[in-house]
Amino acid sequence: MRDGQRLAERNGAVSDAIRKRPPFDKLEHKRLRADRFLQTVDDRNVRVVERREHFGFTPEARDERTEESSNPDILRFAMPLSITWLGHATFLLQSPGGKRIILDPWVTGNPTSPESAKKLGKLDLMLITHGHADHTTDAVSIARSSGAQVVAPYEVSVWLGKKGLQNVTGMNPGGTLNMLGLSITMVPAMHSSSIEEDGRIVYLGVATGYVIQFESGLTIYYSGDTSIFGDMRLIGEMYRPQIAFLCIGDLYTMGPEQAAKACELLGVKQVVPMHYGTFPALTGTPAKLRELVGPKGVQVLELKPGETAS
Ligand SMILES: [Zn+2]
Secondary structure, three states, X not given: OHHHHHHHHHHHHHHHHHHHOOOOOHHHXXXXXXXXXXXXXXXXXXXXXXXXXXXXXXXXXXXXXXXXXXXXXXXXXXXXXXXXXXXXXXXXEEOOOOOEEEEOOOOOOXXXXXXXXXXXXXXXXXXXXXXOHHHHOOHHHHHHHHOOEEEXXXXXXXXXXXXXXXXXXXXXXOOEEEEOOEEEEEEEOOOOOEEEEOOEEEEOOOOEEEEEEOOOOOEEEEOOOOOOOOOHHHHHHHHOOOEEEEEOOOOOOOOHHHHHHXXXXXXXXXXXXXXXXXXXXXXXXXXXHHHHHHHHOOEEOOOOOOOEEO
16 A cells, blocks of 8 residues: 555656656657766767867866766766867877877878877877878878877778788778777768879778767767768767767868758767868868857867867
């Protein structure tokens, strides 16, 4: 009898809670149901762009971050994700667990490369999306000087091996690597992949992108060079990235219009634009992207080369 009463009271409280719950859209509903943890993290990822010219974190930022987090899984990681743009499609990331990761390294001959890109120091990991020179020119030299393990599409990995790099893992879209406390999934991209050597084009397999899940559960999608494609919706559904790094320069890749639609397919609320402004031909701008996604509640994290968001 008493149990029956308690059950009735509990059921009453539950229906009250359901009645009081604010309405939310279908995607949000799916996310809540599928993974409450990620939903919590969703409110905690990169919010503020800090105009800083150095890598890493200020102790104040660390403390504030730790205090504001109420999730014990996040508390285990003292640092938020740090994102430094090194111009074009090159980024230096510092993971919540302190891993230093470089994406598509291009410093030599990159007109937007900041001074800081020349003194990267030790790195844990390098991810390469495809063979084009604006994504691989400094792969060998930086991997050697930094000690980074390299992950690349299979044919690019073989090509890097022929250049003398030994710590290279080749993979193909669909594969996931669990390493260094991270989960790295290679995903498709709609682009070409080749390098010019001795005046000839050498083809290097398919172009790719990456989904990276960090130690804290925070997940990002790095598109590589690509046009928009419908399976970005699948990437959104399966991996629920909170931040998307999207090319917006146009001509060789998506422009702002396609990137705006990509945000919708991926279900992200934060986007880091890349692959724009390097040459006059890359005409897409973060301002145009903001104009398109701002009204939909998507934040554009616009960095200048050398700047860090965390
Ligand atoms: Zn490119």
